[in-house]
Structure formats: C-alpha cells, structure tokens
Amino acid sequence: MAILEQAPVGLMGFSREALRALFDSHPMFFRADSAAALAQQTGIDVAGLERSLSGYNLAVARGEDPLGRRHLPRPIGEGAFHAIRMQGYSVTSTVGLAVDDQLRVLRGDGQPIPNLYAAGELLGSGQLMGKAFCGGMMVTPALSFGRLIGQRIAAAVTQA
Numbered sequence: 001m002a003i004l005e006q007a008p009v010g011l012m013g014f015s016r017e018a019l020r021a022l023f024d025s026h027p028m029f030f031r032a033d034s035a036a037a038l039a040q041q042t043g044i045d046v047a048g049l050e051r052s053l054s055g056y057n058l059a060v061a062r063g064e065d066p067l068g069r070r071h072l073p074r075p076i077g078e079g080a081f082h083a084i085r086m087q088g089y090s091v092t093s094t095v096g097l098a099v100d101d102q103l104r105v106l107r108g109d110g111q112p113i114p115n116l117y118a119a120g121e122l123l124g125s126g127q128l129m130g131k132a133f134c135g136g137m138m139v140t141p142a143l144s145f146g147r148l149i150g151q152r153i154a155a156a157v158t159q160a
C-alpha cells in the first residue's frame with residue numbers, strides 16, 4: 001500500500017487518485033488484503049508469490065539482490081496488496097509468405113504461383129529486415145510494394 005501511495009504513478013497521464021480508482025473499477029486491476037488473497041484473485045501460485053515477496057524483502061534488507069536488481073527502495077510490507085495484469089500482444093509478424101523479386105508468391109518448391117502477389121504484413125518483417133527489427137519500417141514497404149504490384153498488374157493487363 002505504501003508503494004502505491006508514494007511511488008511515482010507510472011501510468012502516463014494518470015493522477016494518483018485516478019490510478020487508485022482503477023483498482024475498484026477495472027478488470028485488469030486487482031486489490032486484496034493479503035498476498036495470498038491477491039494470488040488467488042489473479043491466478044498466481046500462492047506459495048510462489050509469497051516466496052518472491054520474501055526473497056525481494058530479503059534483498060532490500062541486505063541491499064543486494066540475487067536477480068541483479070539495483071533499485072531496491074523499500075520492502076513490500078503491509079496490505080492492501082495490488083496487482084495489474086500485463087498482457088502481451090503481437091504488433092507485427094516476423095515470418096510470412098515467400099516471394100521473389102517481382103513479389104510473386106512462391107510455392108514450397110520455389111516456383112511462383114501464377115497471378116498471385118503479396119506485399120505488406122503478409123511478407124513478415126524478417127524478409128525486409130533479416131534478423132533485426134526496426135520499429136516503424138512496415139507501413140512504407142507495404143505501401144511501396146503494393147504500388148509496385150499495382151503498376152505491374154496494370155502493365156500486364158495493358159499488354160494482354
């Protein structure tokens with residue numbers, strides 16, 4: 001409870017009052033009188049959470065943490081205890097359809113499928129950026145490659 005009252009709010013644009021109110025209203029925010037009750041409410045292993053808390057408190061007392069955390073401002077003591085559910089999600093796909101240099105979709109044997117092209121998210125970031133990922137580098141290739149495909153199809157139709 002003391003951490004909720006004294007630590008920086010941490011959610012951009014939220015006042016402490018607005019943050020507090022979320023624990024009474026939002027399905028991803030939890031509050032309980034004990035660590036065990038909080039674990040039950042959130043589906044966390046009760047013994048595991050209690051072990052983590054006592055390990056953390058021991059690290060704070062010693063000023064030394066086996067996990068290497070250096071920010072050890074205060075122990076987690078009296079309730080109420082609070083938790084916020086964290087949710088992972090995928091923003092882009094790394095893998096996608098294989099294409100050749102004309103953006104024709106390739107079969108497993110490497111041969112292009114006639115009249116089937118792909119661009120954008122369908123290609124996956126890996127084909128554009130290799131093993132690295134550069135944020136903000138998906139929309140421009142999607143637009144550029146889509147335009148190239150459109151030009152090629154238009155040219156093919158005109159020639160036919």
Ligand SMILES: Cc1cc2nc3c(=O)[nH]c(=O)nc-3n(C[C@H](O)[C@H](O)[C@H](O)COP(=O)(O)OP(=O)(O)OC[C@H]3O[C@@H](n4cnc5c(N)ncnc54)[C@H](O)[C@@H]3O)c2cc1C
Pocket residue numbers: 090091092119120121122135136137138139140142
């Ligand atoms: C939260 C988030 C943040 C992102 N931020 C960035 C960023 O900052 N910079 C950046 O470069 N990239 C960013 N990306 C990635 C980028 O938005 C996508 O890679 C890009 O929009 C892909 O474009 P697209 O045209 O291939 O696919 P989409 O934009 O997904 O377009 C596919 C379209 O097809 C429609 N569709 C699907 N099925 C059918 C169907 N059966 N019939 C008809 N229509 C259908 C869908 O409704 C959709 O409109 C972000 C992605 C997310 C999710």
